Amino acid sequence: MNSVSIHNAHPANDVTATLAEHNISPTSQRLQIANVLLNEPMHLSADQLLEKLRHAGEKVSKATVYNTLKLFVERGLIRQINLDPERTVYDSRRATHHHFHEVDTGTLWDIDPDDVAFSRLPQLPDGMEIAGVEVIIRVARKVQ
Amino acid sequence: MNSVSIHNAHPANDVTATLAEHNISPTSQRLQIANVLLNEPMHLSADQLLEKLRHAGEKVSKATVYNTLKLFVERGLIRQINLDPERTVYDSRRATHHHFHEVDTGTLWDIDPDDVAFSRLPQLPDGMEIAGVEVIIRVARKVQ
DNA sequence: CTCCCTGCAAATGCTTTGCAACTAA
DNA sequence: TTAGTTGCAAAGCATTTGCAGGGAG
Numbered sequence: 001m002n003s004v005s006i007h008n009a010h011p012a013n014d015v016t017a018t019l020a021e022h023n024i025s026p027t028s029q030r031l032q033i034a035n036v037l038l039n040e041p042m043h044l045s046a047d048q049l050l051e052k053l054r055h056a057g058e059k060v061s062k063a064t065v066y067n068t069l070k071l072f073v074e075r076g077l078i079r080q081i082n083l084d085p086e087r088t089v090y091d092s093r094r095a096t097h098h099h100f101h102e103v104d105t106g107t108l109w110d111i112d113p114d115d116v117a118f119s120r121l122p123q124l125p126d127g128m129e130i131a132g133v134e135v136i137i138r139v140a141r142k143v144q
Numbered sequence: 145m146n147s148v149s150i151h152n153a154h155p156a157n158d159v160t161a162t163l164a165e166h167n168i169s170p171t172s173q174r175l176q177i178a179n180v181l182l183n184e185p186m187h188l189s190a191d192q193l194l195e196k197l198r199h200a201g202e203k204v205s206k207a208t209v210y211n212t213l214k215l216f217v218e219r220g221l222i223r224q225i226n227l228d229p230e231r232t233v234y235d236s237r238r239a240t241h242h243h244f245h246e247v248d249t250g251t252l253w254d255i256d257p258d259d260v261a262f263s264r265l266p267q268l269p270d271g272m273e274i275a276g277v278e279v280i281i282r283v284a285r286k287v288q
Numbered sequence: 289c290t291c292c293c294t295g296c297a298a299a300t301g302c303t304t305t306g307c308a309a310c311t312a313a
Numbered sequence: 314t315t316a317g318t319t320g321c322a323a324a325g326c327a328t329t330t331g332c333a334g335g336g337a338g
Contacts, residue, residue, distance in 0.1 A: 025292080027293060067330095080228070115265070120260060123259075124244075125244060135279050137274060140272065142272060169318090204320090205319065208320065211305095
């Protein structure tokens with residue numbers, strides 16, 4: 001598959017290949033970040049990601065985390081979600097999907113795209129085409 | 145400024161009443177801001193709003209605009225929409241409705257709630273109830 | 289050697305806050 | 314008088330950028 005000899009606990013080959021598919025050269029930091037994000041679908045802020053990496057003993061700077069996330073978003077590797085101004089979150093599930101958003105805590109859950117279907121959608125503005133449809137279901141803890 | 149009762153071209157009484165309904169005392173600045181936002185449904189950032197007010201010859205400070213918008217949101221008078229971190233937008237249509245979002249320019253259009261209907265929605269997480277459903281249709285200019 | 293990447297620190301830009309002056313009742 | 318508001322300037326914070334040092338080939 002590849003001639004690079006990276007041997008860590010994670011299926012790094014997949015990640016390296018994924019980076020390559022998106023024209024991203026696989027530096028050590030990028031692999032670390034991609035491993036965290038891509039191994040399981042998750043929503044993380046830049047700071048949460050940094051903390052997770054540091055916790056795992058990785059050596060990454062804040063600037064590199066930001067720059068790398070920005071690069072990944074530009075290259076379509078991850079999605080950027082903006083719930084509120086102090087909370088930019090990155091979503092490693094590339095396929096379009098939807099979200100539950102718990103209003104009080106800001107927690108996000110994924111909604112499988114198959115669990116949402118429309119029986120009616122509006123006409124598009126002239127000369128425009130759909131780039132994506134996103135549904136956010138805001139939920140709150142039920143008061144008894 | 146002036147102790148004169150308010151007599152402008154707009155239906156200020158409605159606005160005053162609306163503020164009252166939301167437990168907001170009708171100061172001069174709040175009336176100015178509410179007039180801009182409530183007279184017609186619109187999406188504005190804090191800065192756009194400030195510029196609009198200044199253009200209209202109103203005397204409002206930036207801090208007051210921010211504080212007032214925050215107050216209005218807390219009191220449920222307007223909604224806050226977060227497109228991306230440097231672009232918090234305020235929406236004066238209180239009823240739930242949906243949006244077209246032009247990706248390139250960040251422009252928003254309203255979608256009438258009647259123009260969207262679901263034939264399937266996911267099961268809610270345990271103990272949660274729906275606080276609102278929001279659909280964002282991202283659109284891009286068609287390339288010929 | 290050369291190119292690209294990293295990381296520190298400084299810069300940026302939106303938003304909030306401290307606080308003194310002010311206003312309406 | 315008194316409670317609530319305003320506005321300036323300063324502070325806060327997430328994110329970006331400048332630039333020197335570093336690593337891979």
